Amino acid sequence: MTERKTQTVLNRRAFLATSLAAGASVAALSAGAGRALAATDLSGREMVFASWGGSYQAAQEAAYCNPFMKATGALVIQDGPMSGSKLRTMVEAGSPIWDTVDVTDTFLFANEELFEDLDFNIVDASELDQAYVHPKGIGCIVWSYNIGYNSDVVGDTVPQSWADVFDVEKYPGKRALRDRAYPMLEIALMADGVAPEDLYPLDVDRAFAKLDQIKDHVIWYTSNSVSQQLFVDGEVGVGLILNGRAFDVNKKGAPVHVQWNQNIRSIDYLVIPKGAPNAEVAQHFMNATADAKNQALMANTLAYAPVNPAAFADVEPDVLPWLATAKENQDKGFLIRADYWRENLAALTERWNEWKLT
């Protein structure tokens, strides 16, 4: 299955390749490896860090791995790309080769048994927004699902809500939406008038009924690079896009923008696979990723938002409006309920697949 392999490469952030925002000065961080790091000498120790490849992992290497190596003397080896099946297979076989992995919140919540508990004596999570801390992982970035639009296509009719996105008279033609129950059911319910605070538990039948109304007016994507393509080429005027993906093409000059109303925040966690050979080094590494300066560097590079509020002091002003945890943006949206999806993802995915055939 060589096809499957290439699919992994198509991941969310891997495709941001060309946009390593030059402005993010790597030099600025050297002063930043603070916290308890300097106290721990890990010379001669090593660990393997696996993430999603591309510019995303390159940014993580610069923002998290290099400062950690400098402060502790440990060696961090880069590997990847992250693959759910690969990770699961190695943990089940009892011999993971990865010590720290970047996983999505859905993956963490659906597979908690695969990961080590964090040692909060080593990992100082006290500065972090606790909404992004899990017993087995700490949020490394926060991104959001946003209403996206191409201003050349929609002109002054900027979509204000998901109800607008679902309005086929206001926006004739196709809209781009994600081919997954997660988070399309939340979006459908909001489009049907449900307030974010009343979403859970999801009224699934109502969501599918709403989706039935527009299902033929949609281009369904699974690959986020396809979503970028659709917005950049004006194949769609409105739809769903990840904030980082919109930032990427916007910085390259495309008339693609996001609406922050009703945005849905989601988290990537760093976790330690159960049985990881260098779990102890990895715990110290986790601590380094929570550092405010390191997080600011990450944000300035790819517009993925910090979970440490102190990081905002060092976020560049032109990046700030794109960050999901910036106060103003955060207030307009909500954090997806990963605990709800942990219980329901499998069944709702099956129903989603079935609905698609109708």
Next chain:
Amino acid sequence: MTLKNRNLWLIAPAVTLIGVCFLYPVLWLLQRSVSEPVWGLQNYETVFGKAVYVGVLWNTASIAGATTLLCALIGFPVAYSMVHSRPWIRKLLIFVVLIPFWTSILVRSFAWLVILQRGGIINDLLIGIGLIAQPLDLVYNRFGVLLGMVQILLPFMVFPLFSVMARIDGSFFKAATNLGANPLRAFFRVYLPLTMPGLATGAMLVFIISLGYFITPEMLGGRGDTMIAQLIFQRIDEFGDWPLASALAIVLLVGTGLLFIVINSIFKLRGGRS
């Protein structure tokens, strides 16, 4: 059987490879599909009991069938032209047919998106020359999937046909027309049956490879074009649901095997030995 027993070691590498890389994993899949969560056929009951899996299996078979048919219709004249043209044209045609193998399937799928989308080259051209007023939906639907798959799989049809056609004695066709058959009749009664071994091999290859397609339907398809490999991947990658994924894989494998046997026996009954 011309292979003497003492020369059996010649196939040892292939046998080992197939044993280790194919048989063992398949047996492992088979075991997981009937042993988890408890011993029994519950995973197969799910596959055949839920509309989604039956629907996707049907999708898979019908997309593979349509791809095979289109490859045969397009590939047959291509193979014929390759056989009946001057050597340099033949070389050029072989080259052109092989080009799809040289680029990654992912790049090709993206290229199709750009060409076929509503603001793409084809729609722009058709609107530009006034043939249509509104852009056509050429992608994110079954049409896009079939186009992408036929382009990739055409060589698997063309080359078996080519090798069989190259060995057909042209005098058969002339004899038929001399004996009073019109060209159409001579083609269907004499030429076409002689190409059957190539057509059957090509069809089998295209159909079987199609059954496992993943990226093309994922990228060029629409809501109703899910194929079985996508579901198998999703079950494993997102949920670690090996038992159900294994059952789906085994159903695909057994279905393919049965089909192979049926086609093979039909072909033998009709006396098509080459």
